[in-house]
Amino acid sequence: MGRIENRIRRLRFDNNEMTQEELAQRAGCTRQTIIALEQGKYVPSIELAFRVAGVFGVSLEEVFQYEDS
Amino acid sequence: MGRIENRIRRLRFDNNEMTQEELAQRAGCTRQTIIALEQGKYVPSIELAFRVAGVFGVSLEEVFQYEDS
DNA sequence: CTCTGATGTAAGCTATACTTGACATTGTGT
DNA sequence: ACACAATGTCAAGTATAGCTTACATCAGAG
Secondary structure (H helix, E strand, O other): OEEEEEOHHHHHHHOOOOOHHHHHHHHOOOHHHHHHHHOOOOOOEHHHHHHHHHHHOOOHHHHEEEEEO | OOEEEEOHHHHHHHOOOOOHHHHHHHHOOOHHHHHHHHOOOOOOEHHHHHHHHHHHOOOHHHHEEEEOO
């Protein structure tokens, strides 16, 4: 299998301390989803992953990393 | 919204005409899933997307593209 | 102290990724 | 003609991403 980790929280703070609410709106999801993603409660769909990366203007792989195991 | 497209079928043929069955085994999913992905019947999870890219030795974004709309 | 903004928690619901298993089709080799 | 490999189809089940709604906590500002 493998794990997916993400740097959403760090990217939010690096981007002018963007709030969860603002990120959610710009990524087209709810605040609850951002919270769950930051806490690793679940892994995003690939669409949402692309949109979140788009908000920060970085590649998907700069936000989400796959770790083998 | 937005669409996700993929180049799995092309990558399979470019990689020594790898069969759906072999790709499925190496990516850790079933052949049915590969068929469905190639036909655009659904979009993979981000884990599977990473594993498929890994089989071909390319980045996720070389296999899956997000198109705004 | 009180109000508000930011974050977190929890329950229940829907949509869909992915599975298994069984069967159909097509092309190639013998 | 027959066998096999590769691809495709269909149906039913499970797991989970993402949603909505509602409420709790905590820090900073007035």
